[in-house]
Amino acid sequence: MDLTALRIFVRVAELGSFTQTADQLGLAKGRVSAAVQKLEMQVGTRLLQRTTRQVRLTADGEQFLGRCKALIEDAENLQAMFQPVKSGLRGRLRIDLPTALARRLIIPRLPEFLAENPALELGISTTDHQVDLIHEGFDCVLRVGFLRDTELVARPVGAMQMCNLASPAYLAVYGTPTTLADLDQHRIVHYAAKLGTQGAGWEYLEGTQRRLHPMRSAIVVNGTDAAQAACLAGLGMVQAPLVGAQHLIDAGQLVSVMPDLTAAAMPVTLLYPHRRQVPPRVQGILNWLTQVLETFLQDADAATSLPSSTPAPRHIGR
CATH class of the missing domain: 3.40.190.290 (D-Maltodextrin-Binding Protein; domain 2)
Known part of the structure; x- marks a missing residue:
């Protein structure tokens, strides 16, 4: 599973906005949307409920968000584990x-x-x-x-x-x-x-x-x-x-x-x-x-x- 996509999903979930996420991460809005869509296809469920006014987590998305944050933190710690001081x-x-x-x-x-x-x-x-x-x-x-x-x-x-x-x-x-x-x-x-x-x-x-x-x-x-x-x-x-x-x-x-x-x-x-x-x-x-x-x-x-x-x-x- 792509860690970059996970990070994008976390930021969208926290901000409730694809546009703000794109601005903060320096990415095109289309790339942000595509990353989340691909992630939803991989896990086999809708993670975000999108309307014209807001973006919010689905019930599955709420469960996934907590595990997602933990996975990102574990990956970062693992990556730094053997880095020379x-x-x-x-x-x-x-x-x-x-x-x-x-x-x-x-x-x-x-x-x-x-x-x-x-x-x-x-x-x-x-x-x-x-x-x-x-x-x-x-x-x-x-x-x-x-x-x-x-x-x-x-x-x-x-x-x-x-x-x-x-x-x-x-x-x-x-x-x-x-x-x-x-x-x-x-x-x-x-x-x-x-x-x-x-x-x-x-x-x-x-x-x-x-x-x-x-x-x-x-x-x-x-x-x-x-x-x-x-x-x-x-x-x-x-x-x-x-x-x-x-x-x-x-x-x-x-x-x-x-x-x-x-x-x-x-x-x-x-x-x-x-x-x-x-x-x-x-x-x-x-x-x-x-x-x-x-x-x-x-x-x-x-x-x-x-x-x-x-x-x-x-x-x-x-």
């Missing part, structure tokens, strides 16, 4: 990373990683929005922020210390706040994954509880780069991970304010699909990302858990 990882990997972490910490270290793994083909998506790992075809994603319930495997990496920042120009106009009451006279650059969906506020810790002090904002952004640029332009204060702002503090472009009223440290987590056995290339990138990031992060226990009654975090760094 010095040959490194091989195959294709697709990962999604937060923009700031990718730019400042991860991509600068990639040359050494790829030099050790010359047969590895790496695709990197950078975004500050949560992606659908399964339906968008990623092998793993790195997320900064408190996780809600997820069916993915979560591997804690650490926690990012947060800081409060303002530009010298902003402070010259509005003054330097020292108390929560002072914030009523100030503005915050409001970060929201979806514009207009959340009210602006100043996050802080009261003991181990996360609190939110409502604030006015002159601008709402949905990206870390835009938030940082807005802060530099004097449009308001921001609450952001220290690791992405330290160079601006050192250069005097941003000033730390109210250090005793910072937001809770943000957990950093690697997520990947449930699998009986994680392919060597995925395990390799998980280990490498952990090694790269651990130098810059606090222990994972530094991140305060998210009570169910607590509103979703509003500061930067997803």
